[in-house]
Amino acid sequence: MRAIAKEAGVAVGNAYYYFDSKEHLIQGFYDRNQAAHRAAAQPVLAREQDFAARLRGALHAGIDVNEPYHSFAATLFKTAAEPSSPLSPFSRESSPAREAAIAIFRDVIDGSSAKIDPELRKELPELLWLGWMGVVLFWVYDRSPGQRRTRRLIDGIVPLIDRLVGLSRLRVLRPALRQVLALIDTIRHD
Numbered sequence: 001m002r003a004i005a006k007e008a009g010v011a012v013g014n015a016y017y018y019f020d021s022k023e024h025l026i027q028g029f030y031d032r033n034q035a036a037h038r039a040a041a042q043p044v045l046a047r048e049q050d051f052a053a054r055l056r057g058a059l060h061a062g063i064d065v066n067e068p069y070h071s072f073a074a075t076l077f078k079t080a081a082e083p084s085s086p087l088s089p090f091s092r093e094s095s096p097a098r099e100a101a102i103a104i105f106r107d108v109i110d111g112s113s114a115k116i117d118p119e120l121r122k123e124l125p126e127l128l129w130l131g132w133m134g135v136v137l138f139w140v141y142d143r144s145p146g147q148r149r150t151r152r153l154i155d156g157i158v159p160l161i162d163r164l165v166g167l168s169r170l171r172v173l174r175p176a177l178r179q180v181l182a183l184i185d186t187i188r189h190d
Helices: 002-008 012-018 022-047 051-080 095-110 118-141 145-167 171-189
Strands: none
Touching: 002 012, 022 051, 022 095, 051 095, 051 118, 051 145, 095 118, 118 145, 118 171
Protein backbone atom coordinates (compact mmCIF):
# COMPACT_ATOMS: atom_id res chain seq x y z
CA MET A 1 0.00 0.00 0.00
CA ARG A 2 2.85 2.38 0.78
CA ALA A 3 4.47 1.79 -2.60
CA ILE A 4 1.22 2.33 -4.44
CA ALA A 5 0.40 5.48 -2.47
CA LYS A 6 3.93 6.76 -3.08
CA GLU A 7 3.63 6.12 -6.82
CA ALA A 8 0.25 7.89 -6.82
CA GLY A 9 1.91 10.84 -5.08
CA VAL A 10 -0.17 10.72 -1.89
CA ALA A 11 0.45 9.77 1.73
CA VAL A 12 -0.95 6.39 2.75
CA GLY A 13 -3.42 8.06 5.12
CA ASN A 14 -4.48 10.53 2.44
CA ALA A 15 -4.95 7.75 -0.06
CA TYR A 16 -8.20 6.87 1.65
CA TYR A 17 -9.40 10.44 1.09
CA TYR A 18 -9.00 9.89 -2.66
CA PHE A 19 -9.90 6.20 -2.77
CA ASP A 20 -12.78 4.47 -0.99
CA SER A 21 -10.81 1.31 -0.29
CA LYS A 22 -7.54 -0.52 -0.88
CA GLU A 23 -9.15 -2.13 -3.92
CA HIS A 24 -10.01 1.27 -5.38
CA LEU A 25 -6.47 2.46 -4.75
CA ILE A 26 -5.04 -0.55 -6.56
CA GLN A 27 -7.51 -0.06 -9.43
CA GLY A 28 -6.16 3.49 -9.69
CA PHE A 29 -2.66 2.01 -9.83
CA TYR A 30 -3.79 -0.34 -12.62
CA ASP A 31 -5.21 2.57 -14.61
CA ARG A 32 -2.08 4.66 -14.14
CA ASN A 33 0.10 1.67 -15.03
CA GLN A 34 -1.77 1.18 -18.32
CA ALA A 35 -1.32 4.85 -19.21
CA ALA A 36 2.42 4.50 -18.51
CA HIS A 37 2.56 1.30 -20.61
CA ARG A 38 0.89 3.10 -23.53
CA ALA A 39 3.32 6.03 -23.25
CA ALA A 40 6.33 3.70 -23.07
CA ALA A 41 5.15 1.72 -26.13
CA GLN A 42 4.36 4.82 -28.18
CA PRO A 43 7.88 5.46 -29.58
CA VAL A 44 8.15 1.96 -31.08
CA LEU A 45 4.56 2.12 -32.36
CA ALA A 46 5.31 5.49 -33.99
CA ARG A 47 8.41 4.31 -35.84
CA GLU A 48 7.74 0.64 -36.66
CA GLN A 49 5.31 -0.95 -39.09
CA ASP A 50 6.55 -4.50 -38.75
CA PHE A 51 4.10 -6.47 -36.58
CA ALA A 52 6.81 -8.41 -34.73
CA ALA A 53 8.83 -5.27 -33.95
CA ARG A 54 5.71 -3.49 -32.71
CA LEU A 55 4.65 -6.43 -30.54
CA ARG A 56 8.15 -6.94 -29.12
CA GLY A 57 8.39 -3.22 -28.34
CA ALA A 58 5.00 -3.13 -26.62
CA LEU A 59 5.80 -6.20 -24.51
CA HIS A 60 9.21 -4.91 -23.47
CA ALA A 61 7.65 -1.52 -22.68
CA GLY A 62 5.23 -3.28 -20.34
CA ILE A 63 8.09 -4.97 -18.52
CA ASP A 64 9.97 -1.66 -18.29
CA VAL A 65 6.94 0.07 -16.77
CA ASN A 66 6.33 -2.73 -14.28
CA GLU A 67 9.97 -3.17 -13.24
CA PRO A 68 9.81 -0.79 -10.23
CA TYR A 69 6.97 -2.89 -8.77
CA HIS A 70 8.59 -6.31 -9.12
CA SER A 71 9.42 -6.54 -5.43
CA PHE A 72 5.75 -6.54 -4.42
CA ALA A 73 4.27 -8.09 -7.56
CA ALA A 74 3.94 -11.55 -6.01
CA THR A 75 2.02 -10.13 -3.05
CA LEU A 76 -0.35 -8.28 -5.36
CA PHE A 77 -0.67 -11.36 -7.57
CA LYS A 78 -1.88 -13.47 -4.64
CA THR A 79 -4.90 -11.20 -4.32
CA ALA A 80 -5.41 -10.64 -8.05
CA ALA A 81 -5.29 -14.38 -8.75
CA GLU A 82 -8.40 -14.99 -6.64
CA PRO A 83 -11.24 -15.29 -9.20
CA SER A 84 -13.73 -13.43 -7.00
CA SER A 85 -11.32 -10.57 -6.27
CA PRO A 86 -12.18 -7.18 -7.74
CA LEU A 87 -8.42 -6.91 -8.38
CA SER A 88 -8.42 -9.84 -10.79
CA PRO A 89 -7.50 -8.64 -14.28
CA PHE A 90 -10.65 -10.45 -15.45
CA SER A 91 -13.02 -8.75 -13.00
CA ARG A 92 -15.70 -6.23 -13.88
CA GLU A 93 -13.90 -3.69 -11.66
CA SER A 94 -10.69 -4.11 -13.66
CA SER A 95 -12.39 -3.66 -17.02
CA PRO A 96 -11.10 -0.07 -17.62
CA ALA A 97 -7.47 -1.17 -17.15
CA ARG A 98 -8.07 -4.36 -19.13
CA GLU A 99 -9.63 -2.43 -22.02
CA ALA A 100 -6.72 0.05 -21.96
CA ALA A 101 -4.27 -2.85 -22.20
CA ILE A 102 -6.21 -4.51 -25.01
CA ALA A 103 -6.22 -1.15 -26.83
CA ILE A 104 -2.41 -1.15 -26.79
CA PHE A 105 -2.42 -4.49 -28.58
CA ARG A 106 -5.08 -3.21 -30.99
CA ASP A 107 -2.69 -0.36 -31.83
CA VAL A 108 0.13 -2.88 -32.32
CA ILE A 109 -2.02 -4.60 -34.94
CA ASP A 110 -3.68 -1.61 -36.56
CA GLY A 111 -0.45 0.26 -37.22
CA SER A 112 1.36 -2.77 -38.57
CA SER A 113 1.86 -3.85 -42.15
CA ALA A 114 0.82 -7.41 -41.25
CA LYS A 115 -1.83 -9.04 -43.39
CA ILE A 116 -4.13 -10.69 -40.89
CA ASP A 117 -7.17 -12.86 -41.48
CA PRO A 118 -10.17 -10.55 -40.84
CA GLU A 119 -11.79 -12.95 -38.36
CA LEU A 120 -8.56 -13.24 -36.41
CA ARG A 121 -7.95 -9.47 -36.55
CA LYS A 122 -11.11 -8.92 -34.53
CA GLU A 123 -10.04 -11.31 -31.74
CA LEU A 124 -6.27 -10.84 -31.85
CA PRO A 125 -5.98 -7.83 -29.49
CA GLU A 126 -7.66 -9.77 -26.69
CA LEU A 127 -5.65 -12.91 -27.48
CA LEU A 128 -2.44 -10.88 -27.30
CA TRP A 129 -3.57 -9.43 -23.98
CA LEU A 130 -4.17 -12.96 -22.67
CA GLY A 131 -0.65 -13.85 -23.79
CA TRP A 132 0.59 -10.73 -22.02
CA MET A 133 -1.08 -11.97 -18.83
CA GLY A 134 0.99 -15.16 -19.17
CA VAL A 135 4.17 -13.09 -19.62
CA VAL A 136 3.26 -11.04 -16.53
CA LEU A 137 2.77 -14.22 -14.50
CA PHE A 138 6.19 -15.47 -15.65
CA TRP A 139 7.67 -12.05 -14.78
CA VAL A 140 6.18 -12.14 -11.25
CA TYR A 141 8.16 -15.31 -10.51
CA ASP A 142 11.28 -14.37 -12.50
CA ARG A 143 14.14 -13.78 -10.06
CA SER A 144 16.84 -13.39 -12.71
CA PRO A 145 18.70 -10.05 -12.63
CA GLY A 146 16.58 -7.44 -14.42
CA GLN A 147 14.13 -10.25 -15.19
CA ARG A 148 16.34 -11.30 -18.12
CA ARG A 149 14.48 -14.59 -18.45
CA THR A 150 11.21 -12.73 -19.06
CA ARG A 151 12.86 -10.61 -21.73
CA ARG A 152 14.24 -13.75 -23.39
CA LEU A 153 10.74 -15.25 -23.26
CA ILE A 154 9.36 -12.18 -25.05
CA ASP A 155 12.11 -12.30 -27.67
CA GLY A 156 11.40 -16.00 -28.22
CA ILE A 157 7.61 -15.90 -28.43
CA VAL A 158 7.22 -12.84 -30.65
CA PRO A 159 8.61 -14.56 -33.79
CA LEU A 160 6.31 -17.53 -33.10
CA ILE A 161 3.25 -15.29 -32.75
CA ASP A 162 4.27 -13.40 -35.88
CA ARG A 163 4.57 -16.64 -37.81
CA LEU A 164 1.21 -17.96 -36.57
CA VAL A 165 -0.51 -14.67 -37.44
CA GLY A 166 0.99 -14.83 -40.93
CA LEU A 167 -0.02 -18.45 -41.39
CA SER A 168 -3.60 -17.64 -40.37
CA ARG A 169 -4.26 -16.31 -43.87
CA LEU A 170 -3.44 -19.60 -45.55
CA ARG A 171 -6.58 -21.19 -46.94
CA VAL A 172 -5.57 -24.64 -45.70
CA LEU A 173 -5.44 -23.36 -42.09
CA ARG A 174 -8.70 -21.41 -42.14
CA PRO A 175 -10.83 -24.33 -40.87
CA ALA A 176 -8.50 -24.73 -37.87
CA LEU A 177 -8.52 -20.98 -37.29
CA ARG A 178 -12.31 -20.94 -37.34
CA GLN A 179 -12.38 -23.82 -34.85
CA VAL A 180 -10.09 -21.90 -32.50
CA LEU A 181 -12.18 -18.73 -32.82
CA ALA A 182 -15.40 -20.69 -32.26
CA LEU A 183 -13.90 -22.27 -29.15
CA ILE A 184 -12.93 -18.84 -27.82
CA ASP A 185 -16.44 -17.58 -28.51
CA THR A 186 -17.96 -20.58 -26.71
CA ILE A 187 -15.74 -20.10 -23.67
CA ARG A 188 -16.44 -16.39 -23.59
CA HIS A 189 -20.22 -16.82 -23.59
CA ASP A 190 -20.62 -19.83 -21.28
